[in-house]
Amino acid sequence: SAVISQKPSRDICQRGTSLTIQCQVDSQVTMMFWYRQQPGQSLTLIATANQGSEATYESGFVIDKFPISRPNLTFSTLTVSNMSPEDSSIYLCSVDPGNYGYTFGSGTRLTVV
Amino acid sequence: LAKTTQPISMDSYEGQEVNITCSHNNIATNDYITWYQQFPSQGPRFIIQGYKTKVTNEVASLFIPADRKSSTLSLPRVSLSDTAVYYCLVGVPSGTGTASKLTFGTGTRLQVTL
Numbered sequence: 470s471a472v473i474s475q476k477p478s479r480d481i482c483q484r485g486t487s488l489t490i491q492c493q494v495d496s497q498v499t500m501m502f503w504y505r506q507q508p509g510q511s512l513t514l515i516a517t518a519n520q521g522s523e524a525t526y527e528s529g530f531v532i533d534k535f536p537i538s539r540p541n542l543t544f545s546t547l548t549v550s551n552m553s554p555e556d557s558s559i560y561l562c563s564v565d566p567g568n569y570g571y572t573f574g575s576g577t578r579l580t581v582v
Numbered sequence: 583l584a585k586t587t588q589p590i591s592m593d594s595y596e597g598q599e600v601n602i603t604c605s606h607n608n609i610a611t612n613d614y615i616t617w618y619q620q621f622p623s624q625g626p627r628f629i630i631q632g633y634k635t636k637v638t639n640e641v642a643s644l645f646i647p648a649d650r651k652s653s654t655l656s657l658p659r660v661s662l663s664d665t666a667v668y669y670c671l672v673g674v675p676s677g678t679g680t681a682s683k684l685t686f687g688t689g690t691r692l693q694v695t696l
Contacts, residue, residue, distance in 0.1 A: 470628075502683055511669070512626070512686040527683075561625045563684070565676045570616060570628025571684060578623070 471496050471566035475574030482552055482581050489548045490577045492562035497542035502563040503535070506576070512561065518545050552581045586670045586687040593693050600657040602690050604670030607651045614675035615646060615653045620667045620689070629668075630655070631675055657692075665694045 474493040482488050492501065503515040515535055516524040524537040538546045549556050559576045566572050587605040594600045606615065614633050618626035630637055632644040632653070643656040657664055667689040674682040 473625075504686075511688055512684075514683050514685070517683055563625070565682075568676065570618070570631060570676045571626075573625025573627070576623070576625050 470569045471498065471564055471572045473562060473564065473572055473574040475562055475577060477577055478575065479578040480580070482579065484553050484581055486552055487548055487550045488552065488579060489546050490560050490562075492545050492547075492574050494543045494564055496566060498564040498566065499542070500565065501539065501545045502571075503537065503545075503547045504561045504563060504573075506559040506561060508558070515547070515560075549579065552579075554581045557581045585685075586672060588668075588670050588687060588690045590688060591691040591693065593695070594660055596661055596694055596696055597659050600660050600664070600692060600694075602655045602657075602668055602670075602692070603652060604655070604687075605652050606670070606672045609650050609672050612674070613672045615644065615650075616671045616673075616675065617642070617644065617655045618669045618671065620669065626669060626686075628676070633675075660692075660694045662694050662696070665692060667691050 472495040476491045501518045504512040505515050506512045514527050515530045516526045518524040518537045518539040520539045520542050536548045557580050559578050561576045562574045563571050616631040617629040619629050620626040630642045630644045632646055634646050637644040645654040669686050669689040671684055
């Protein structure tokens with residue numbers, strides 16, 4: 470299966486600032502998915518990122534708040550903009566490597582103070 | 583996307599077999615059933631996937647009745663390290679060349695003790 474390197478693993482940020490999370494995959498994939506997992510909760514899809522096109526956002530998530538880049542088939546970034554304490558969550562990226570289920574990154578634990 | 587319903591939590595002793603049942607009454611004809619495991623501070627990890635009847639791999643078995651409206655994940659002889667959250671999902675299977683977003687339900691929090 471694919472291996473995903475997600476950075477940073479954790480960060481503590483001041484409210485009003487932005488954080489960019491990176492996901493690097495060791496193989497080429499068409500779609501990359503970004504999820505949010507709030508403390509003690511399940512995963513919620515933020516957006517789907519295709520290379521060469523704008524990301525598709527789920528209800529409740531907007532591009533201005535969570536801009537996504539997908540410059541090539543192995544890399545994507547998610548930015549959490551103008552952060553507030555409510556953005557404190559774990560953010561995960563995911564891909565379908567083609568077998569053995571979807572692969573997830575280890576997550577970025579974000580705390581906004 | 584079909585909605586899934588699982589027990590919120592389960593407890594087990596080490597060495598026992600654990601069966602976690604998931605309901606998915608509105609499963610579509612083309613949907614597969616997939617289970618993921620998530621440890622604290624990690625992303626979910628694929629366990630097993632199936633369409634009907636029984637699927638077994640080195641870590642678990644998946645039982646799916648003929649009507650496919652439910653499924654049961656069976657973990658044989660659990661150990662402390664199996665303490666995790668287990669998610670049941672239904673939808674387009676991985677590896678089809680048509681990656682699809684996953685919809686996670688609440689999951690089942692399994693606690694294994696001595």
